[in-house]
Amino acid sequence: MTTLVVPRARRTKSFNPWGHAGSLLLVVAGLVVLLPFLWVLLGSFKTGSQLNDPTLIVFRPNLANWRDVISSGILQAAGRSALVGVITVSISIVVGSMGAYSISRYKTGGSATRFGILAAQVLPPAVLVFPFLDMAFRLRLNDTLAAVVIAHLSFVMPVVTWFLIGFFDAAPKEIEEQAMVDGLSRFAAFRKVVLPQVAPGMGASAIFGFVLSWNDLFYALILAPGNAATLPVRIAGFNTFRGVELGSMCAAILVSIVPVLIASFFIQRRLVRGISGGAVKF
Amino acid sequence: MSFRARMMAPLLALFVGAVGYPLLYAFYLSLTSYRITHRWDTHLVGLSQYNDVLHNSDYWSALKVTGTFVFLAVTLELCIGLMIALALQRQKRVRDFTRSFLLTPMFVTPIAVGLMFRFLLNQQLGALPAVLGHLGITYDFFGSGNALYSIILIDTWQWTPFMVLLLLAGLEGLPKQPFEAARVDGASAFYTFRRVTVPMLAPVLVVAILIRSLDAMKVFEYVYAITRGGPGIETQTIQYFTYQTGIQFFRLGNASAMSYLLLAIVLTIVVFLFRRIERSRRS
Numbered sequence: 116m117t118t119l120v121v122p123r124a125r126r127t128k129s130f131n132p133w134g135h136a137g138s139l140l141l142v143v144a145g146l147v148v149l150l151p152f153l154w155v156l157l158g159s160f161k162t163g164s165q166l167n168d169p170t171l172i173v174f175r176p177n178l179a180n181w182r183d184v185i186s187s188g189i190l191q192a193a194g195r196s197a198l199v200g201v202i203t204v205s206i207s208i209v210v211g212s213m214g215a216y217s218i219s220r221y222k223t224g225g226s227a228t229r230f231g232i233l234a235a236q237v238l239p240p241a242v243l244v245f246p247f248l249d250m251a252f253r254l255r256l257n258d259t260l261a262a263v264v265i266a267h268l269s270f271v272m273p274v275v276t277w278f279l280i281g282f283f284d285a286a287p288k289e290i291e292e293q294a295m296v297d298g299l300s301r302f303a304a305f306r307k308v309v310l311p312q313v314a315p316g317m318g319a320s321a322i323f324g325f326v327l328s329w330n331d332l333f334y335a336l337i338l339a340p341g342n343a344a345t346l347p348v349r350i351a352g353f354n355t356f357r358g359v360e361l362g363s364m365c366a367a368i369l370v371s372i373v374p375v376l377i378a379s380f381f382i383q384r385r386l387v388r389g390i391s392g393g394a395v396k397f
Numbered sequence: 398m399s400f401r402a403r404m405m406a407p408l409l410a411l412f413v414g415a416v417g418y419p420l421l422y423a424f425y426l427s428l429t430s431y432r433i434t435h436r437w438d439t440h441l442v443g444l445s446q447y448n449d450v451l452h453n454s455d456y457w458s459a460l461k462v463t464g465t466f467v468f469l470a471v472t473l474e475l476c477i478g479l480m481i482a483l484a485l486q487r488q489k490r491v492r493d494f495t496r497s498f499l500l501t502p503m504f505v506t507p508i509a510v511g512l513m514f515r516f517l518l519n520q521q522l523g524a525l526p527a528v529l530g531h532l533g534i535t536y537d538f539f540g541s542g543n544a545l546y547s548i549i550l551i552d553t554w555q556w557t558p559f560m561v562l563l564l565l566a567g568l569e570g571l572p573k574q575p576f577e578a579a580r581v582d583g584a585s586a587f588y589t590f591r592r593v594t595v596p597m598l599a600p601v602l603v604v605a606i607l608i609r610s611l612d613a614m615k616v617f618e619y620v621y622a623i624t625r626g627g628p629g630i631e632t633q634t635i636q637y638f639t640y641q642t643g644i645q646f647f648r649l650g651n652a653s654a655m656s657y658l659l660l661a662i663v664l665t666i667v668v669f670l671f672r673r674i675e676r677s678r679r680s
Binding site: 148151155211214230238242247266272302353361371379 | 412618
């Protein structure tokens with residue numbers, strides 16, 4: 116830790132074993148993160164017999180797996196996942212930002228509200244899923260996306276609201292007070308003055324919420340296992356080890372991974388800030 | 398209705414609809430004989446489902462498996478995560494790229510991670526056993542006695558980045574002066590870490606451990622993708638066992654009682670966490 120504050124000139128002169136150990140650790144960690152992805156990527160271009168040779172690295176790429184996986188309807192499943200995510204997140208952001216503003220500025224409900232929102236995030240999904248299933252049976256919504264959206268709201272909405280409370284807490288109050296003095300109603304001040312200030316935070320929360328919804332298997336598997344299956348449920352269906360399907364499983368894994376990886380690159384720095392502003396800095 | 402109440406109302410309504418009502422409904426279900434195959438023939442049975450669960454040795458073994466999983470996975474994630482967070486904080490070049498890259502596993506669909514590692518660690522087709530084989534080592538990652546540890550390693554791969562994220566945010570929020578003082582006093586790096594970094598980081602460490610533990614208790618995807626609870630019931634975690642009882646064996650009432658008992662455990666932890674947070678916020 117000492118090197119953190121040692122002036123640059125002195126640091127370069129003396130050998131620093133901690134710094135080298137740190138760099139080595141980061142390189143090893145980077146490889147541990149990278150290699151499984153690379154291996155699945157390679158696997159998705161291998162033929163059935165090539166897959167039997169796990170260490171084969173140089174070979175002629177074959178697109179048959181990708182054709183198979185696309186004709187199996189994986190893109191439609193991805194579309195359903197995206198639809199569920201967008202609807203869930205839209206509702207969560209609209210409702211959550213209003214509620215979070217009320218909680219941040221007016222301490223609505225005191226610590227009970229904050230406790231409720233925090234507790235909802237750690238509820239075991241096994242508790243809520245059976246009531247959702249029974250309600251879906253009664254309303255004839257089983258195996259529909261509507262059931263999945265409602266279930267996803269139960270965990271996306273609290274997380275999004277929690278992040279937004281942190282962002283509103285950090286936004287200065289003076290500007291909106293000035294706006295109200297200038298004659299805007301409180302809601303207009305919220306919509307036209309406050310929201311633009313937290314827009315980047317809202318964007319990050321939205322993407323984070325979307326990733327949570329996109330990645331969920333448990334609720335989707337129970338509430339919509341059939342025709343309305345989302346992407347994770349479809350991918351779980353590749354749970355087979357017949358050599359022929361292994362390659363398409365690799366391709367299917369990549370279909371689900373790539374969008375979230377792209378999304379994650381947009382939000383990471385803001386997420387670090389959001390967490391230090393909201394969740395950890397108690 | 399006041400402005401603050403109007404702003405709060407939609408959130409409250411949805412919250413009650415999507416969380417509050419199902420929560421109460423789950424309790425009601427846990428008091429009934431509900432079976433998916435005999436839905437029309439459901440009646441109240443009082444606390445007998447709870448009695449059933451408490452005398453079910455598989456439930457206790459699932460709790461034990463989950464407890465082992467959570468303890469080992471979170472410990473590993475904390476140790477590795479802290480080392481990586483410290484290394485990242487001191488890093489001088491390509492900081493943004495390294496951070497983004499090392500955080501990627503936490504965003505990946507868990508079921509995809511499960512299948513990816515099932516394939517990667519497979520005895521015949523996997524790369525890691527093949528490489529170990531060349532070195533003369535045979536190790537069956539999903540064999541009896543090993544499967545739970547392999548699943549713990551998979552969880553560590555995916556969730557250490559989240560630990561890093563929390564700890565890095567905590568480290569960067571620490572004041573600089575104590576480190577300056579330690580340096581002036583000639584403290585060694587290890588001494589500074591033990592006597593300055595860790596005590597100042599303690600609140601963040603507690604929160605990070607609790608958040609990760611509560612999350613790790615929900616482990617389901619890796620088990621579903623790889624072992625389905627086996628070999629035997631070695632990797633049958635609580636979430637998977639509840640799923641099996643409720644969905645595969647149709648015993649929804651019984652499964653609801655299981656999940657409510659789990660909820661009691663989780664709530665105890667959350668109340669503890671929240672008390673602590675409120676106390677440190679006030680001070």
